[in-house]
Amino acid sequence: MKPQFFKTSRLRVAVRTVGDPNGIPVLFLHGNVASSRFFEEMLDDLADLYWGIAPDLRGFGESQTKPVDATRGLRDFSDDLRSLVEALELTDQPIHLVGWGMGGGVIMQYLLDYPAHVATMTLLATVSPYGFGGTGDVDGRPIWPDFAGSGGGAANQEFVKRLANDDTSTENLSAPRNVMNKLYFKPPFSLDKQRENEYVMAMNRTVIGDDNYPGDLIDSAHWPYFAPGRRGVLNAMSPAYCNLSAIVDLAPKPPILWVRGDRDLMVSDRSVWDVGVLGQMGNIPDWPGAEIYPSQPMIGQIRAVLDRYAANGGSYVEEIIADCGHTPHIEKKEEFLEAFALFLRRHL
Secondary structure, three states, rough: OOOOOEEEEOEEEEEEEEOOOOEEEEEEEEEOOOOOHHHHHHHHOOOOEEEEEEEEEOOOOOOOOOEHEEEHHHHHHHHHHHHHHHHHHOOOOOOEEEOOOHHHHHHHHHHOOOOHHEEEEEOOOEOOOOEEOOOOOOOOOOOOOOOOOHHHOOOOHHHHHHHOOOOOOOOOOOOOHHHHHHHHHHHHOOOOOHEEEEEEEHHHHHOOEOOOEOOOOOOOOOOOEEOOOOOOOOHHOOOOOOOOOOHHHHOOOOOOEEEEEOOOOOOOOOOOOOHHHHHOOOOOOOOOOOOOOOOOHHHHHHHHHHHHHHOOOEEEEEEEEEEOOOOOOHHHHHHHHHHHHHHHHHHH
């Protein structure tokens, strides 16, 4: 599935599309260290029902690279999405949005920015409304005043180096292929070799640097002694700049479907990339203990915000897919599509 390229008011965007452009538009946003390619098979299955649209975010896949201003949270990505919606001439109708991982955060930001222009929102293994790292309870309480432990410094540097070097090997646990097969997917799930290679190539197209992935950092007096910088992707997801919980106060409130795998290691109350968990495991020295630096309760945070969303007049459905990791739309595609199609039919 080859992408088309659209020159929007902000950047040149690579977009994979299937289905009838006169049909119901459903827009899919990928997660961190990925691209729209991770939606290809699912888009094919939806082609007879919807106009499926899957762009690459800036600095990912085949879209143009531009710096990410982390002090705006995820608004650079949300504004890019809006410019694409305008280029596709879809501003006269609410659209259905699906966001995977970081993409879930982007569509929550888009909802904050354009609440009347969202028909439904599907949060697929989404990042917490309080971003990634640095918070210690379901209400998003910062552990340290400078949000130490979140942002660009939290990246696995070996993984970053191997992405930069276009690594396709299996020689190291931090090789992109191994990260995908062990953390994106729940073993023993596996892809055919051609598709696996395509996904690894998509991961390796991630633009590396302080302005993109992972971003910069600053020193901190608080464990683990780094705090979020002002540039790049991981800082944009730091709770220092990213707080999407205001969706609970919006009007109107589109219906939400929240889909997650029950064995997701990336978005979890004990995420394997959370410095609180890594400290407890001994991978980061001098962890001060769970009383001071607990793991981020990501699932609890998402549910708490969605419960408030529903209490304030909205609605949501939580769909938990068994024996599944961070990619329900790939690992358990049929189960995801069944839940997703039912949700859309109810709200067309």
